[in-house]
Amino acid sequence: MENEILKYISKYVPITKDLEKAILESAAIKNFPKGTSLLKEGNLSNECYFILKGCIRVFFIKEGEEKTTEFYTEGQAAIASCYGKKIPSEQYFECMEETVASVGNPELEAEMFQKYPQSESATRVIAEIVMVNLQDKLNEFKISSPEERYLALLKNRPELIQRVPQHQIASYLGITPESLSRIRKRTMSKI
Amino acid sequence: MENEILKYISKYVPITKDLEKAILESAAIKNFPKGTSLLKEGNLSNECYFILKGCIRVFFIKEGEEKTTEFYTEGQAAIASCYGKKIPSEQYFECMEETVASVGNPELEAEMFQKYPQSESATRVIAEIVMVNLQDKLNEFKISSPEERYLALLKNRPELIQRVPQHQIASYLGITPESLSRIRKRTMSKI
Numbered sequence: 001m002e003n004e005i006l007k008y009i010s011k012y013v014p015i016t017k018d019l020e021k022a023i024l025e026s027a028a029i030k031n032f033p034k035g036t037s038l039l040k041e042g043n044l045s046n047e048c049y050f051i052l053k054g055c056i057r058v059f060f061i062k063e064g065e066e067k068t069t070e071f072y073t074e075g076q077a078a079i080a081s082c083y084g085k086k087i088p089s090e091q092y093f094e095c096m097e098e099t100v101a102s103v104g105n106p107e108l109e110a111e112m113f114q115k116y117p118q119s120e121s122a123t124r125v126i127a128e129i130v131m132v133n134l135q136d137k138l139n140e141f142k143i144s145s146p147e148e149r150y151l152a153l154l155k156n157r158p159e160l161i162q163r164v165p166q167h168q169i170a171s172y173l174g175i176t177p178e179s180l181s182r183i184r185k186r187t188m189s190k191i
Numbered sequence: 192m193e194n195e196i197l198k199y200i201s202k203y204v205p206i207t208k209d210l211e212k213a214i215l216e217s218a219a220i221k222n223f224p225k226g227t228s229l230l231k232e233g234n235l236s237n238e239c240y241f242i243l244k245g246c247i248r249v250f251f252i253k254e255g256e257e258k259t260t261e262f263y264t265e266g267q268a269a270i271a272s273c274y275g276k277k278i279p280s281e282q283y284f285e286c287m288e289e290t291v292a293s294v295g296n297p298e299l300e301a302e303m304f305q306k307y308p309q310s311e312s313a314t315r316v317i318a319e320i321v322m323v324n325l326q327d328k329l330n331e332f333k334i335s336s337p338e339e340r341y342l343a344l345l346k347n348r349p350e351l352i353q354r355v356p357q358h359q360i361a362s363y364l365g366i367t368p369e370s371l372s373r374i375r376k377r378t379m380s381k382i
Binding site: 058060062067069070079081083091113117120121123124127128130131132134135136137138139141142143172174 | 249251253260274304328329332365
C-alpha cells in the first residue's frame with residue numbers, strides 16, 4: 001500500500017532512490033474503523049491523512065445541523081484548515097468507512113524537508129496543483145446550478161453517490177435532500 | 192513598490208540578502224490601464240500577477256452572461272487555472288482600475304528556484320497558505336446563506352463594495368442583483 005504514496009508523488013515530480021526510501025520509512029500507515037472521529041470542533045489538528053483506502057467526510061455543525069463540505073477518498077489528502085496551527089478546529093473529520101491512511105504531522109514534514117530538499121520541491125508542486133483544483137472547484141460551485149453540480153459529481157465521482165448517504169450528498173452540493181431527489185428524477189432521462 | 196513583494200513574502204518566511212536582491216532584480220513591474228484584458232477564454236496563460244495597486248476581476252462567460260468569480264486586489268496574486276499549461280483558458284482576467292503588478296512567468300520561476308532554493312521553500316509555504324484559504328472559502332460558500340456571504344464580504348473586504356459595480360458583487364456572491372438589493376436593505380439595520 002505504501003507504493004500508492006510513491007505513485008501519487010511520482011505523478012508530479014521524479015523521486016530519487018534516497019527519497020523513496022525515506023518516504024517508505026517515514027510513512028506511518030494507520031487503520032481507522034468505520035465511524036472513527038479524527039477531528040472535532042474545538043480540538044487542535046496535528047495530523048494530516050493521505051488516504052490509501054476508505055473515505056473521510058468533512059463537516060461543520062451550524063445551528064445544530066451537520067453541513068457536509070467534502071468527502072476525501074483514495075488518493076486524496078485530508079488536511080484541516082487549522083492543521084499545525086495552535087487554533088481550535090471548526091471542522092469535524094469522520095471515517096465513513098474503514099479507512100487506511102498514511103498519517104503525517106508538521107514535525108515529520110519539517111524533518112523530511114531538511115533531510116531531503118527534493119521532498120519540499122515535491123510538496124510545492126503538489127500544493128500548487130491542489131491550489132488550482134480548489135480554485136476551479138470554487139469557481140465551478142459559484143457559476144453552476146444545483147443540477148449542473150449534481151451532473152458534474154455523477155460524471156467525476158460516480159462511486160461517491162453509492163458510498164455515502166444521500167442527505168450528505170445533498171449538503172455537499174449545497175441543496176436540500178428534497179431538491180436532490182427532484183434533480184435525480186429530472187435528470188434520469190438525460191443520462 | 193517592489194518592497195510590497197518583499198513585505199508579503201517575509202510575512203511567511205525569512206528572506207536572505209541574496210534572495211532579496213534576486214527578487215528585486217527579477218520583479219517585472221508593469222502598469223495596466225483600466226479595462227485592460229489580461230486573459231481571454233481560449234487563450235493560453237503564461238503570466239501571473241502579484242498586485243501592488245489596482246484590481247483584477249476574474250469572470251467566465253456562460254450562456255452569453257458574465258459570471259464574476261473573483262476580485263484580486265492589493266497584496267493578492269492572480270493566477271489562472273491554466274497558468275503555465277498548454278491548455279486554453281476558460282476564464283477572463285480584466286483590470287477594473289489602473290493596475291500595477293509584478294508579473295511572473297514559469298521560466299522566471301524555474302530559474303529562481305534553481306538559483307535560490309530558499310525561494311522554492313517560500314513558494315511552498317505561500318502555496319499551502321493559499322490552499323488553506325481557498326478550502327476555507329469553498330467551505331464558507333457552501334455552508335453560508337447569501338445574506339451571510341454578503342455580511343462576511345462587508346466585514347472582510349468593505350472597500351471592494353465601493354470599488355466595483357453592484358451586479359458584479361451579486362454575481363461574485365452567487366446571487367441575482369435583485370437579491371443583493373433586498374439583502375442590503377434588510378441588513379442595513381443590523382450593521
